[in-house]
Amino acid sequence: MTDTTLPAPTRRLPSMAVLGPLLALIVLIVIGALMNPNFLSGANITNVLARSAFIGIIAVGMTFVITAGGLDLSVGSMAAFIAGLMILVMNAALPSMGVGVPIILLGMAVALLAGTLAGMLNGFLITTLGIEAFIVTLGSMGIYRSLITWLANGGTLSLGFELRTFYRPVYFDGVLGVSWPIIVFALVVIIGEIIMTRTAFGRHCAATGSNEHVAHYSNVNVNRTRLLTYAALGMLVGVATIMYVPRLGSASASTGVLWELEAIAAVIIGGTVLKGGFGRVWGTVIGVLILSLIDNILNLTDFVSPYLNGAIQGVIIILAVILQRERKAAQ
Amino acid sequence: MSVPVLSLEAVGKSFGPVKVLHEIDLALRAGEVHALIGENGAGKSTTMKILAGYQPASTGRLLLDGKETRFASLHEGEAAGIVMIHQEFNLAEQLTVEQNIFLGRELKRGPLLDKARMRSLTRRYLEHVKCRVAPDALVSSLSNSEKQMVEIAKALSRNARVLIMDEPTAVLTNRETEVLLEQVRALKEQGTAILFTSHKLDEVAAISDVVTIMRDGHVVHAGPTSETDEDGMAKAMVGRDVSDLYPAKGRGPATDTVLSVRGLTVPGFAQDASFDLKAGEILGLGGLIGAGRTELMEGLAGLRPATADQITLFGEIVTIKTPSDAQRRGLCYLTEDRKLRGLLLNWGMRENLTLQTLFKFGGRFIDRRAEDAALDNAIREFGIRAGSRDVKVGNLSGGNQQKLLLAKVMLSEPRILIADEPTRGIDIGTKQQIYVFLRQLTAKGFAVIVISSEMPELMGLADRIIVMRSGQLAGELSGDEITEDAIVRLSMGLSATQSAGIHLAGAS
Missing domain, CATH: 3.40.50.300 (P-loop containing nucleotide triphosphate hydrolases)
Known part of the structure; x- marks a missing residue:
């Protein structure tokens, strides 16, 4: 053949789709700092990050599910159900095990196991039985929400008082002033980012979401890949619940309401393509931070009513998708 | 005017x-x-x-x-x-x-x-x-x-x-x-x-x-x-002479049977197909579009559900349930549909090239440098022409996409390659390159099955041809029996020649 040497890969400036969410985050921080001097205080930052952690941990899992071409609407209800289950099991074990580290570990194991199983069930119905992800998870969303309401008998499930006191530090304490939820969130993000960009599994997720036929013909086990994303998301819902339960020590029918939408919104704002094929874990982190900063700023200032929080988040989500489309058009 | x-x-x-x-x-x-x-x-x-x-x-x-x-x-x-x-x-x-x-x-x-x-x-x-x-x-x-x-x-x-x-x-x-x-x-x-x-x-x-x-x-x-x-x-x-479009054929009848298929059935597409493949030969699979050729081969390669009485691969009786089974055993299928099944059009060349063989590029983590080296090799070996390395595969010409797809499949080092319409919609220069490449494979003792709807290609390339009709193997032709007339007759459900003298596969 003729000349086959190619120029080396060129380093270009990242596109607007990459920079957009980052710029939006910086703008929000500047606005926050100008409006309220307390905004940049350690206490406030810790508060924002810790509250972001639940949605954030779930959103990292959601990034994988969406990248592989799926969707999971059930995570909010699932979190409530797992929280309820965890509380029930720990309360039931209290007489025999007493207050101590083992019972906490038991609760954590229950949460992780229940989350993984719930995720696998979603994944099984979607992949092996071939039912639309939207329908399966819409169904399981209703089922878990109803189960927690039933378990709590319409009210609230609470951890025993001593247990609650013993478990509280998992949310409120930390290492070197960084609270545990933030540490766990950071770990989940780092591991997620590495898996997404550096491992075969991450690339198989993107290939599956991009075109499952090509993935299949490239010997990627499409069903297994999808199933694993749902199982991982379920497990991360379990992790989030482990961090969440000590905060209030209770679970009710209103626990985790709309978490699924916040998680999906964070993923989309971060630049992951809703139709699948491309995912960015660190983008999701930025998405989560943007959403909770808006909430935080509205609460700290009286410039705009906090009641308008949802409206502003909505505008941001739509803007993010428009940015994605511009990038597509540019190609 | x-x-x-x-x-x-x-x-x-x-x-x-x-x-x-x-x-x-x-x-x-x-x-x-x-x-x-x-x-x-x-x-x-x-x-x-x-x-x-x-x-x-x-x-x-x-x-x-x-x-x-x-x-x-x-x-x-x-x-x-x-x-x-x-x-x-x-x-x-x-x-x-x-x-x-x-x-x-x-x-x-x-x-x-x-x-x-x-x-x-x-x-x-x-x-x-x-x-x-x-x-x-x-x-x-x-x-x-x-x-x-x-x-x-x-x-x-x-x-x-x-x-x-x-x-x-x-x-x-x-x-x-x-x-x-x-x-x-x-x-x-x-x-x-x-x-x-x-x-x-x-x-x-x-x-x-x-x-x-x-x-x-x-x-x-x-x-x-x-x-x-x-x-x-x-x-x-x-811009040059292409009179010798097809490379010279193999050295005559080979003996080592590398693949022996008995009673392969792909539900809804192909029934009870039996054939052998020998080392160093190109076996052509002819027939009309819709005769079930692609489905039969996809069934063999584990890409769709299939059953068989017996499949012997390199002397070993095997069961192939998934494409990974086939790949591990040295059998690879090159899809006819490079745009919908072969390549991710909105990805770059590097990620496409290694998708099927990611396990070769690093253990736990993907080794990008090894991937880049593999792309360099593929570009050189297959003569892929692209504006830049970062180009999205969808922007490559059909011929270059096909070469990339071939390079991707060859990374898994198949000893048996099933090439389905390997030159569909590509130019004559690239066709010739691909023909030469397939023939080189057989010269190394590998075996190739080529599915083609282009009669001259089938006749110019294959040492032996089996023809499929409505999900059944209709007959086999080799040597002088290979004529356009005979292939057409078999695909239409007639005997290869007016007088008998054909070997019916699956008759055993």
Whole structure:
């Protein structure tokens, strides 16, 4: 053949789709700092990050599910159900095990196991039985929400008082002033980012979401890949619940309401393509931070009513998708 | 001579710094069939897009009825009577024929659709192209040739004066092609100007009045078709002689059987197929499109559910349930559909190349440097031509996509390669490269199965041919028995020759 040497890969400036969410985050921080001097205080930052952690941990899992071409609407209800289950099991074990580290570990194991199983069930119905992800998870969303309401008998499930006191530090304490939820969130993000960009599994997720036929013909086990994303998301819902339960020590029918939408919104704002094929874990982190900063700023200032929080988040989500489309058009 | 309906004068086109068309002159006249040929990447598609108003020219003039014009969009082109039919059909699969034909300009009576009139008009257009599908048939239920006809009917309904067809016969069987060519002749007689591209030079010779040959963005030949023959065309396209398109065949009957298939059934597609494959041979699999060839081989490679009495691979009885099983055992399938099954078009070359063999690139983490090295190798070994390494695979020409796909499959180092339509829709120069490559594989003692609908390819390449018909193996031909006549007879359900003397596979 003729000349086959190619120029080396060129380093270009990242596109607007990459920079957009980052710029939006910086703008929000500047606005926050100008409006309220307390905004940049350690206490406030810790508060924002810790509250972001639940949605954030779930959103990292959601990034994988969406990248592989799926969707999971059930995570909010699932979190409530797992929280309820965890509380029930720990309360039931209290007489025999007493207050101590083992019972906490038991609760954590229950949460992780229940989350993984719930995720696998979603994944099984979607992949092996071939039912639309939207329908399966819409169904399981209703089922878990109803189960927690039933378990709590319409009210609230609470951890025993001593247990609650013993478990509280998992949310409120930390290492070197960084609270545990933030540490766990950071770990989940780092591991997620590495898996997404550096491992075969991450690339198989993107290939599956991009075109499952090509993935299949490239010997990627499409069903297994999808199933694993749902199982991982379920497990991360379990992790989030482990961090969440000590905060209030209770679970009710209103626990985790709309978490699924916040998680999906964070993923989309971060630049992951809703139709699948491309995912960015660190983008999701930025998405989560943007959403909770808006909430935080509205609460700290009286410039705009906090009641308008949802409206502003909505505008941001739509803007993010428009940015994605511009990038597509540019190609 | 009459004024051309549509013509290009010294048209150039650049994408950024890359100049893809240089000073193109081309004139389409009423009642004339114009063939535009050239290798992939020669600039045919861009030329057609400029003619149809999909893209503006960078330099030069576009003339409509002798007057300079500029189409702001393809809608303006269509309004002027210029209709382009794409290689990938532009039909909504879930709508009916009638809904497709009137899509976007539905006839109305008041606020409601005038279905009766649309139906009768649709029927008339379809009759016009002698297409016998019902106006209310779903497009998804039509065959490729019927879809092609619907596209032409749609063009007619828009009063096309100029019809531009991008490789209209690439996905058609011989019989379907004949029907299409008949229609092209009829349209020509009615005064439509027609431009088409094709890689099948016999078609070009048979139907076109004028031929324009492009190479590397230049017009290298233009003139009446009668003044050139097929060899001349091929030579002008490639810029060199291609008389020896097919490499010399193998060294004669090999002995080692590397693959032995007994009673392979792919439910719904192929029943009870038995055949052997020997080291160092290219086995051709012929038959009509839809005979189940692709499905049979996909079943063998674990890509779709299949059952078999026994499969022996390199002397070992094996069960292949997934494509990974097959890959581990050295059996690989190269898909016929590089765009929908072979490559991720919105990804780069590196990620596409290694997708099937990621396990080879690092243990726990992907080794990007090793991937880049593999891409360098593939580019060199297969002669992939791309503007830059970062280019999205969808922007490569068909031939380069095919080479990349071949490189991707070869990374798993198959000892048996099943190549399904390995040269569909690619230029003659690349075809030749691929033929040479396949023959080199067999020279190393590997075995190759080639599925092809192109008769000359099958006969030129294969040492032995098995023919499939309606899900069954209809017969086997080797050596002097391999004739076009015999293959056609077997695909049609007749015996290979009038007298007996064929070996029926599966008779044992």
